[in-house]
Amino acid sequence: MSDVIIDDRNLKRIIAATPGMMTDITGAIAYDIEAKWKAKMGTGNAGRAYKGHVASAPGGPPAIDTGAFRNSIHTTKVGDAFEVSDGVEYGVYLEFGTVSKTKGYAPGNTRMLPRPSLQPAIDDATRDAPAIIRAIAGRTLR
Numbered sequence: 001m002s003d004v005i006i007d008d009r010n011l012k013r014i015i016a017a018t019p020g021m022m023t024d025i026t027g028a029i030a031y032d033i034e035a036k037w038k039a040k041m042g043t044g045n046a047g048r049a050y051k052g053h054v055a056s057a058p059g060g061p062p063a064i065d066t067g068a069f070r071n072s073i074h075t076t077k078v079g080d081a082f083e084v085s086d087g088v089e090y091g092v093y094l095e096f097g098t099v100s101k102t103k104g105y106a107p108g109n110t111r112m113l114p115r116p117s118l119q120p121a122i123d124d125a126t127r128d129a130p131a132i133i134r135a136i137a138g139r140t141l142r
Contacts, residue, residue, distance in 0.1 A: 023080065024136050029129050030082035034075045036121035037084070041070040044115070058113035061120070062094045069094070095119070 044060025056063035064070060072087035097114040 021136060025133055027075075027077065027082055028132050028136060029125060030075045030084050032128060032132065033084045033121050033125045034073055036124045037118055038070050038073050040117040040121055056115045058115065060115060061117040062115045091118075 040061040042061070042064040044063065045057040046063065047055035047057040049055070053065050054063055062069060069086060069088050069091055072091075074085065074087065076083045076085070093112065094115045095118050096116075097110050098112045100111050
């Protein structure tokens, strides 16, 4: 006759720690996206100058003029999730570009080409997420 003994103490500890750990992980990744998004601002090449402002070159992150866009970026806990957003109306236009109102939404009708900063920040944070998860899981499960 053989006996099998299952020690479930570690499993119970992991299950008990998981809800808080998942919130910690999602929060850490959200705040990482926020920090990376803000850090992207003003790091692109200079574009054309007009009216005392030097625009960013298309394809790179936005130039900093007043700092209002960068300063408006924030992370908010919403229920069990986290939302990273900006508080300016023009953030979406910088990220995705604009089209001509008179010519409509058709290829080649852009007025301003995109100056993405959020998507590159998300891409960078995605690469860093496994290390964040390991660090929090390791700390929580000790």
